[in-house]
Every structure is written in structure tokens, then in C-alpha cells.
Amino acid sequence: MEGPRLRIWLERGELERGRGYWLRDAASGEALRWDDPRLAPAGVRVLAVAGASHRLEALQADGFAPGSALALVPEPDNEHDRHAIGIWDADRRIQAGYVPAADAKELSLPLEALALWEWRDDDRRVGLRVIVAPPSVWLGRPRR
Numbered sequence: 001m002e003g004p005r006l007r008i009w010l011e012r013g014e015l016e017r018g019r020g021y022w023l024r025d026a027a028s029g030e031a032l033r034w035d036d037p038r039l040a041p042a043g044v045r046v047l048a049v050a051g052a053s054h055r056l057e058a059l060q061a062d063g064f065a066p067g068s069a070l071a072l073v074p075e076p077d078n079e080h081d082r083h084a085i086g087i088w089d090a091d092r093r094i095q096a097g098y099v100p101a102a103d104a105k106e107l108s109l110p111l112e113a114l115a116l117w118e119w120r121d122d123d124r125r126v127g128l129r130v131i132v133a134p135p136s137v138w139l140g141r142p143r144r
Helices: none
Strands: 007-015 018-025 045-048 069-074 085-089 095-098 112-121 124-133
Touching (some): 007 112, 018 124
Antiparallel strands (some): 018 112, 045 124, 069 085, 069 112, 085 095, 112 124
16 A cells, blocks of 8 residues: 655755755645655665766756756667666756666666756856656745
């Protein structure tokens, strides 16, 4: 028997060198850590984008700003990892990097993906975290 549907609200947040969204349980209002034990059973993961440091120019695109929808693109013909999943902007024009290899092996697409948090060095985005969730999880869309 399934439990109640997980609903996650995104709440703006900022730190000295980063900004984006914190997570809240929409039903209770409780804050959720990125590794909160309620996320994994619902199929939700918060992941650092692998390889982003090799794509710093691409990472500057508006399509990777926190709150932006992203596309997860499987690469079964990838010569280095047949489980590779690329992380692209919603229009699939610019690639930010990859789902970390250990996570990619365990994910089942389709999944919804949003840019969650960016790390910045001066005015440049230098790192990105994303949230991925199955369609059964409600992710509250932030207002722009």
C-alpha cells in the first residue's frame, strides 16, 4: 500500500557563495534536508552535476538558473558509461554535465528535474545541484 504523495515546496535561500532553493514538505511545512530520509523512498534525489567544472561557459546559460526545468537525457551509447544520463537545459540545446555515475545506475526515467542550487564565484555560476523526482512527486514550481 502506498503512503501519502510527497509534495515538496521550493523556498528561496541564499548563502555567502550560493543561492537557490531549500526544500519544505508542503503538507507539514517542515524543512527537508537535501539528504532527508523521506526523499529516497519517494524516488527523489538531490544531486551535484558531475562534470560541470568542464562546462563552465555552458553553465552560465539562463536555462540553468535555480528553479529552471531541466532535461535528463540517457546516453546508452556513451563509450565511458552505458548508464550515463546527461543534464541539459529544458530545450536540450546546452549540456551542464551528467548525473553522477553511481546515481545514474539506480535511476529510472522518466524523471522531472529542476535546477535547485547554484554555487557562484563572483558573478559566475561554478557549480549546480539539481533535484530529480518521479512524476508521482509534486514539486512546487518557484515563481520567477
